[in-house]
Amino acid sequence: MADFKAPLKDINLALNAVARLPELAAMERFADASEDMVSAILEEAGRVASEVVAPTNWDGDQQGVHLQEGAVICPESFVSAYQQYAEGGWGSLQFDPEYGGQGLPYLLSVPVMELWQAANVSWGLCPLLSQGAVECLSLNASDELKAAYLPQLISGEWAGTMCLTEGNAGSDLSTVRCKAERDGEVYRITGEKVFITWGDQNMTRNIIHLVLARLPDAPAGVRGISLFLVPKYRVDAEGNLGEYNQTHTLSLEHKLGIHGSATCVMGFDNSVGYLVGQENRGLACMFTMMNNARLGVGLQGVAVAERAYQQALNYAQERIQAPAVGYKEAGPIMRHGDVRRMLLTMKALTEAGRALAYDACGSLDFAEHAEDEQRRADEKARAALLTPVVKAWCTENANEVTSLGVQVHGGMGYVEETGAAQYMRDARVLSIYEGTNGIQALDLVGRKVLLDQGAALNRLLAEMRETLNQAGDFAPLAAQLEVAVQGVEASRDGLLQGAQEDPQLAGAIAFNFLMQLGVVAGAWELLRQALACRAAQARGEDDAFLEAKQLTTNFYFAHILPRAMGFADMVQSGSEPVVAMNDAHFASAW
Template structure:
């Protein structure tokens, strides 16, 4: 079983020296986020993750979920874990006290969420979607809707879902066919949605669905989509539950992984719903939820990587094999150089991803509490730029980390009993949902770089260079390696801006490699920042072995992982030529 105390030191170092938590705690309204409070919350979350949530992971994977009599049945251990989660107030950390929240920084909820997903990713999706629903309603709902639904969602007594996708409308939501007809003070919503995560269950007494649908007079395309709140059970004026709404699961998907997360085909048959936000502005409202959900999915990549690493590390100490070089007796496989290579790759990719994710989430809090409009816009642009990197890069490297976890286990990793295969299977959904990583890459090169002529990325490059310039002399070799990589990213930015002028295919062709290049460079930057902090702490007398291990992790990443940037940079420089050269006819010729 994973030890959720193991990454706590790295979480706290990242919060303090990358994501700027101590500075954030000085902002008005965040004074409660003191160092002692942060430690207490993380320590207790680690206990709950280890003792309450994690034990349900294996059972959930093996048992899965079932649809019986029109309702989804989940493993009993899931319900028990969820009840303790709700009773502990874990879903309320970052939300408005007016609705029962604790008013703490969003950033502080991130390591807590990481622990839930490490403990049981299938289970963790339920509170993750609920928190997204709270964010969407809080920013877009009417006062009446907020007063009626937010307190129960914040408390965890009710859960939330996001209903976008239809059989004909996946990444392209312009062709959504679900409809909503006005009727008095509400609407009647009809249609089917697919791939609805936690679309139905019995862990909470009500489920609040946020559904994209079209009004009768809606214009075509994405400009004609509205957002509706459709509860599983109608809610009476006094807040009590009324009759069952005509919204429910039609079937369940049978998936590669996250077996205990019910992925539903949902049917809405003239169901009562309520408009959220302005008519025909539903997609804009939903993006409130989706943007933070993308950060959360990137965090899931970190979470499942951490779980896979811990399990592989434990196995490497327990598995006895032949003598390693320099020894005469059989011993644990961690003594073998190639096993060390795999474990350090897993460790450093996970820690780099954690730092990028926390840093991006911290910027959202700093934008909220900015002293000036200029500072607010800078932090918002920084978070927006980092979001597709967090979602895309962190979930891509999770594929590698979980695969290495299987490899460290050898043949035992390929059988289900060890659990290593489950992490590999569970991780595979991450590059797909909440916008495929191809879409994240397009977002990075398009909306986040070309649209502002590279200004946000240029500012981030300058920030990285400032970190290199401020680096402790003991890390000069690593700083020089990073400096070269930063220059490569900046050249790629210039190539993107130039190449896209005359070649309409350029941006789409280079997007994935541009995203991966940015991810590896950002990962190196964050680890160098951590290394610099560690050197200071050690100079002040700190002697925790974790600190020395962190320095070695920084050195390993710079020497063994960061050089990958060069390959991605070369592929960006190639532009669209080799990718678009093979015509559709030549592709099709294989079947002729």
């Protein structure tokens, strides 16, 4: 299994050329985010990811986690790595200094989180969920709850979870049955939750569950769900841990991948909970954490793809076979054209996804901190538009990239000892959890395009055209991307015009519309970076990475951007091919 190397050059390019980190750093509130500070943070994060976290990846997959007397036991390497993570203050980068945070841009935390996920996605899920819990509490909890719980969550001393799903309520949260009953100033929570990532572990002293539950007099449906903070151990007024709060790990799921992550069935037995936000408004509060997690899952897709690419590249450089065309002697398989095609596809999809994910996350910072009110609103809408695309397109790409990683290895890829198969197994869940990619597509066409009649999408397409107008030496690529942008506009128009007449249209074309937009947006992000690399060369910078980025962009435009046309054709076909077959037809062959 190849060692993990932090892709710091590509990370820095994406931060500066696409995600607008220099503009954020110029704000007074982010004065500490100097170029030297950013470089130091990323260098050290890369070191910790490579030397501390990455070596735990094999342990997690081979050893997994297990229940011992009702408690989840992790591999010892996980506990040690987490301790070093917490001691390094890595969970505090973007959070409020009032509660122990460092007050840096959220955007700066994004590549750091990517590095943890690339090093070990199973382990990385724990800090990912904890940071989502901090976001949720920061925006929705009372001052008393913030003071009692945020410092320890931000420091990493405690960890957070998200408890939504039940056996009877998967993506449809309107059927949540978990009960909450008022008990003076607190609530008593009773019920079961399933698929709870890191619902229990032995890496932190306490676990803070954010639980959706229903009060006895709550209205039916999603409007009757409340959100509660339920600690594993209760906390006294001085912040000391007290009695066990009857949060039980009933069982662990046996999964295809992410074996090192505990996916728990959790039981709450008259557990003390504290209301977050208002009664019956819990889903709105939880969406803060869910949207954060959706961007995080898209980032996981990029991270696992990066790890799979590095593994495949290392193998392709070392595996010696018959002479390739143009060579007389045997040599590494990466000399063969089809292997190079696979490696370039892996590289191009990963780097395009990284840039798009960072770009979306940068908009969240501007949505909160830009001085102009209209810009804040536009950036908020931009981030909302891109969130389902990042989550779904980047995770679909992860499935493709990790599968190609196995293929590059040939038969050895199908053997677990090489490690290539693990990335494919780990990646498979990413298109499922935090809202399946079908749900992300419905969110994109419904809430993000139809609801505002395409206004946010139109602004994004206008940004793309601004880049095309500055393409210079990349004019041929700009012309190709212009055609692709026009294809998105045609799909948009067909959606806006047809959705009112055909109620099946949005659901039938949603996934292909999202994938079309993702492919086009990925091309745009790579072109922006290629332009930045060409400008750096014009200033006299000499680095093979600058040339490699431009060649990667050329490959993307030649081999991946044409996919947009296929997705566009499927969108234009409308709903009829999807809905024409009745239920009986599906089983008519047997």
